Amino acid sequence: MRYSEYFIPTLKETPADAEVISHQLMLRAGMIRKLAAGIYNYLPLGLRSIRKVENIVREEMNRAGAIELLMPMVTPAELWQESGRWEKYGPELRRIKDRKEAEFCLGPTHEEVVTDIVRREVRSYRQMPLNLYQVQTKFRDEIRPRFGLMRGREFIMKDAYSFDVDSSAADISYDKMYQAYRRIFQRCGLNFRAVEADTGSIGGTASHEFMVLAESGEDAIVSCSACEYAANVEKAESPVKGGTEHAEPRPLEKVATPEKRTIEEVAEFLGVPKAAMVKTLVLSADGEPVVALLRGDHDLNEIKLQHLLGCDTLEMAGDEIVTKVTGAPVGFAGPVGLKVKIVADLAVQVLRNFVTGGNAKDLHLKNVNLDRDCHVGIFADIRNVVHGDPCPRCSGGTLEMWRGIEVGHVFKLGTRYSEALHATYLDADGKEQTVFMGCYGIGIGRTVAAAIEQNHDDNGIIFPLPIAPFHCIISALNMKEEAVKEASETIYQQLSEAGVEVLLDDRDERPGFKFKDADLIGIPLRIVVGSKNLADGKVELKERRSGEVSLLPIDEAVEKVKAAVAVAL
RNA sequence: CGGGGUGUAGCGCAGCCUGGCUAGCGCACCUGCCUUGGGAGCAGGGGGUCGGAGGUUCGAAUCCUCUCACCCCGACCA
Numbered sequence: 001m002r003y004s005e006y007f008i009p010t011l012k013e014t015p016a017d018a019e020v021i022s023h024q025l026m027l028r029a030g031m032i033r034k035l036a037a038g039i040y041n042y043l044p045l046g047l048r049s050i051r052k053v054e055n056i057v058r059e060e061m062n063r064a065g066a067i068e069l070l071m072p073m074v075t076p077a078e079l080w081q082e083s084g085r086w087e088k089y090g091p092e093l094r095r096i097k098d099r100k101e102a103e104f105c106l107g108p109t110h111e112e113v114v115t116d117i118v119r120r121e122v123r124s125y126r127q128m129p130l131n132l133y134q135v136q137t138k139f140r141d142e143i144r145p146r147f148g149l150m151r152g153r154e155f156i157m158k159d160a161y162s163f164d165v166d167s168s169a170a171d172i173s174y175d176k177m178y179q180a181y182r183r184i185f186q187r188c189g190l191n192f193r194a195v196e197a198d199t200g201s202i203g204g205t206a207s208h209e210f211m212v213l214a215e216s217g218e219d220a221i222v223s224c225s226a227c228e229y230a231a232n233v234e235k236a237e238s239p240v241k242g243g244t245e246h247a248e249p250r251p252l253e254k255v256a257t258p259e260k261r262t263i264e265e266v267a268e269f270l271g272v273p274k275a276a277m278v279k280t281l282v283l284s285a286d287g288e289p290v291v292a293l294l295r296g297d298h299d300l301n302e303i304k305l306q307h308l309l310g311c312d313t314l315e316m317a318g319d320e321i322v323t324k325v326t327g328a329p330v331g332f333a334g335p336v337g338l339k340v341k342i343v344a345d346l347a348v349q350v351l352r353n354f355v356t357g358g359n360a361k362d363l364h365l366k367n368v369n370l371d372r373d374c375h376v377g378i379f380a381d382i383r384n385v386v387h388g389d390p391c392p393r394c395s396g397g398t399l400e401m402w403r404g405i406e407v408g409h410v411f412k413l414g415t416r417y418s419e420a421l422h423a424t425y426l427d428a429d430g431k432e433q434t435v436f437m438g439c440y441g442i443g444i445g446r447t448v449a450a451a452i453e454q455n456h457d458d459n460g461i462i463f464p465l466p467i468a469p470f471h472c473i474i475s476a477l478n479m480k481e482e483a484v485k486e487a488s489e490t491i492y493q494q495l496s497e498a499g500v501e502v503l504l505d506d507r508d509e510r511p512g513f514k515f516k517d518a519d520l521i522g523i524p525l526r527i528v529v530g531s532k533n534l535a536d537g538k539v540e541l542k543e544r545r546s547g548e549v550s551l552l553p554i555d556e557a558v559e560k561v562k563a564a565v566a567v568a569l
Numbered sequence: 570c571g572g573g574g575u576g577u578a579g580c581g582c583a584g585c586c587u588g589g590c591u592a593g594c595g596c597a598c599c600u601g602c603c604u605u606g607g608g609a610g611c612a613g614g615g616g617g618u619c620g621g622a623g624g625u626u627c628g629a630a631u632c633c634u635c636u637c638a639c640c641c642c643g644a645c646c647a
Contacts, residue, residue, distance in 0.1 A: 012596065012608060013581050017640055037639065092646070109647075143570085143645050157647080197647095209647085218646095302644095315644070409647050441647055459607095478605055512607035519607090530606060540606090 001470070003505040007044050010517050020216045022452040023148030025461050029521045031469075038145025038153030040445075045521060048469035049448045050156065054135050056187050056466065057158045057442055064180040066131040066160050071113045073137055077103035079112040083420045088312070094141045106139035111417045111439060114161045118435065119423035125165045128425070128435070129173055133160035135444065149445035150405065151218070156445050162438040165427065167414070170436035174206075174412050177440045181210050181408050188447060189464025191454055193404065195221050196231040198303050199411055207411040210442075211404030212450035221404045222385055226397030234303045237381055238389035238399060240346045247352045250367040252336075258362045261331025263296045266364055270355060273297075277355045278348055278368070280333040282322045285311040289325050293335055293344035293376070295351065298383040305343065305382045332357040334365055335374040344376045345383045405450040406443075413437040452522075455545075461522025462545050465568035470503040472561050473523040475514045477530040479506050487539065487554060488529045494558050500565050519544065524568075525561055 009030040018024040026032045031046030042050060058068065077095070080086035085093070086105075094106040107113070114132055122130065138157045145153050162173035178194065185192045190212050197209040209232055211221050223230035231237075260266045267274045277296030282289060283305070290309065292300055306314040319330055325340055326333040334356035335342055353367040370376055391397035417423070418435040427433050448467065455462040465471060472495060476488035485506075492504045503523060505514050511530070518526050528540040533551060541557045542549045552560065 009579095010608095011580065016575095016581070019641085034639095090645075138647090140646080144641095144643090146640090151646090155647095159647095406647065411647095443647070446647095475606095480605090510605050510607085510609065512605090512609080514608090515606075516608045528606075532606080 001501075001503050003473075003503055004507045006503070008517070008521065009043070010520055018148065020147045020150065020453065021456055022150065022216070022449040025452055025456055025520070025522075026148055026449065029461055031521075032149065034148075038142055038151070040149060040152060040154075042445075045469045046448070049463070049467050050444055052467040052469075053188060053444050053447050054156075054158070057135070057184055057444070060180045060184045060187070061133050061158070061160060063183075064131075064176045065129075066133045066162075066177075066180075068134060069117075069132050070134050071107070071110050071117075071136065073107050073139070074104050075107050075110075075113050077105065079116055079421070080105060083112050083115075083417055085112070092140045092142065094139055107136070108138055108140040109157075109439075109441070110134070110136070110159055111161065111413070111437075112421065115417045115421045115423050115437070118163050119418075119421055122163065122423070122435070123425055125425055125427050125433075129162065129164050129169060131160055131162040131173060131177075133158060133440075147216070147218075147449070149449040150216075152445065155443060158442040158444060160440040162440070163418075163423075164436045164438075165425070165433065167436055170412060170414075170438055174410060174438045177410050177438065178208060181410060181440070181442070184442065185210055185212070185407065185447075188451060188467050189455070190407070190447075190451055192407070193221065193223060193230050193402070195223070195404070196229075196235050197409065198232060198234040205412045205414045207409060209404075209406050210408035210410075211402075212407050212447075212454060213402055214405050214450060214453040215403055216453055217403035217405040219404045219406055220384075221402050222389075222399040223402065224391040224394060224397040225400055227391060227394040229391055229393040229397070232404075233384050233401075234301065236385045236399065237392045238385040239392055240350060249369045249372055250353050252368065252373060253366040254358060255364050255366050256362055257332075257364045260362075260364070266355065267296065270364070270366070272355055276351070276353075278335070278351065280326075280335055280357055282317040282325050282333060283314055284317045284321060285309050285314050287313075289317060289321055289340045291325070291333075291335065291338055291340055291342045292382060293342060293348045294383055295345065295347045296355075298345065298347060298386065301382055301384045304380070308343065308378070308380050308382065326357070326359045328357065328359045328363075329361055332359060332361060332363060334359050334368070335370070335376070336365060336368060338374065342374065342376045343378045343380060343382060344370065346379055346381050347383065349379045405446065405453065407447045407450050408440075408442045410440045411438060413439055456522075459516070460520035463522040463524055465524045465565065468522065468524050469501075470523050471501045471565045472525040472527065473503045473505055473518045473521075475505045475511070475518055475526060475528045477511045477514070477528065479508065481531050483534050484529050484531055487534055491527060491529070491539070491554060491558055495561060498558075498562050500561060525564060527557055527561065 011028045014024050015027050030043055033041045035041050096104050135158045139154050142153050145151050164170040164173050192212045194208045194210050197207045199207050220233040222236045260269045263279055274296035279294050279296055281292045322330050356365050356368050358365045387401045389399045415434045423435045424432050452461050474488050479485045495502045524544050526542045538551050539557050
């Protein structure tokens with residue numbers, strides 16, 4: 001490809017509305033352009049990287065026995081009504097009507113559609129295991145799209161669905177996908193962790209997320225310092241340290257705390273550690289008020305609490321509800337004397353003589369003891385783990401916290417969808433059985449963005465070669481000089497014929513300009529053809545990542561590039 | 570959806586508070602000269618319904634009302 005005939009609109013300045021580095025660099029490198037909030041044009045360079053990831057995904061999916069198909073982006077409401085998700089999915093599911101007023105939605109995922117295919121066509125246990133996948137554009141009307149391709153509303157996703165005769169067969173399919181995912185992200189050159197995860201709105205019995213480690217990641221994950229345990233904080237557990245404190249209960253004491261509302265303020269005012277306080281949170285579960293009790297230095301894990309309560313919605317209550325439940329303005333809530341359901345975290349269960357709000361303005365209570373002073377309905381793990389918590393799986397290990405970008409997610413679905421949609425088969429005994437399913441997603445665009453988050457420097461992107469839009473760029477410093485032109489063309493020919501993807505920068509620009517662009521768009525290998533070195537029959541080969549430069553005869557440079565590409569792929 | 574903010578040339582911004590002359594600057598773009606190893610220089614040039622609608626006023630980018638879009642924080646989510 002000749003740069004002068006190609007289309008790479010690079011930007012010298014950083015667009016103001018790009019927050020994270022991958023977004024900035026993809027814009028600057030001319031890979032993407034925004035069309036609307038969370039909706040992007042993929043320009044040629046960006047598309048090439050996307051295609052690279054897609055192809056790696058396809059190769060590994062095929063190797064793992066999955067079969068590609070393509071389902072429509074627009075899907076009829078009936079299927080979603082059958083599974084119950086037409087109601088359950090929030091406004092994220094973009095519902096649309098056709099000219100006859102018939103209802104459809106833009107596919108945010110395809111469990112319903114693929115299950116419909118299978119229930120129609122699969123009748124016998126002999127037809128399984130079956131794993132169908134597609135690479136499709138999805139649409140989810142995200143509340144707040146951001147970070148470029150990391151959280152778009154429209155995005156490209158590979159989604160696979162496995163169908164098996166029973167739970168243990170489904171486990172085998174799941175494991176195959178898990179292994180395939182490991183290979184995919186390794187081949188993409190990513191530093192990632194597979195972590196245990198919550199199943200969210202997809203539902204199911206078990207799941208792992210594949211997280212690319214990056215400061216800008218939207219998810220918090222933990223891993224054990226000693227064993228293999230790793231989990232999303234949404235899911236991560238930690239055993240309670242030590243036993244119950246055996247301190248003698250002291251008499252309850254009221255203490256005035258004028259205008260001290262937050263845990264920090266009260267702890268400082270009373271001179272007690274945050275861990276000796278209990279925070280009282282008022283929530284609304286499907287509209288019913290619920291109170292959650294947590295140690296002062298801990299945070300509520302809403303997902304754990306939601307699972308525990310079995311409710312569809314859970315949100316922090318507004319000021320009016322707090323006032324109604326506690327009889328006090330926000331900031332002075334406590335468990336003593338409350339009439340509503342109270343859930344306390346396990347770490348609270350072992351506390352004695354702690355500080356809480358007094359359910360009256362400017363009042364807190366000291367020496368509160370749960371069994372004596374209030375009625376807790378349930379004790380359960382409802383908090384987020386914190387750095388340094390003990391590992392739930394091994395003795396001695398402690399949990400470390402990281403930020404991660406979720407690029408892949410695998411689920412064991414069980415029979416949730418197959419039951420709702422009646423996907424059944426006849427077993428060897430001629431008995432009707434329900435199909436066991438799994439589903440497996442990879443965000444393609446997000447994977448490219450995550451790779452850039454992990455691979456860049458001040459000058460721009462540093463693409464891992466397997467997903468780079470081009471393997472090699474030839475910077476011809478002055479195409480007007482016959483010798484430079486000739487040598488550049490020769491190198492271009494030889495590399496292209498060898499299957500190396502080459503971009504020949506034949507533009508009439510100054511050298512510095514070409515170098516800056518080459519660095520920005522992140523091509524892993526660069527050959528510089530300049531008249532001075534060419535006089536000695538040599539060209540310069542520079543590796544983008546290491547910055548390593550070598551002066552070589554033309555033939556040798558070509559051979560080195562060929563070899564480097566062969567090794568990396 | 571709640572809170573905050575921004576819309577002025579392709580991009581980045583100034584001007585707005587305190588209304589007034591032809592609406593500016595840098596980059597980019599076009600022409601010419603010059604230059605060619607890290608985003609050069611000189612000269613000339615093109616490009617704006619100041620997001621949109623309405624209002625106040627002799628006069629609106631500037632003040633008021635409504636509206637749209639986008640961004641940030643929060644809740645939400647593979």
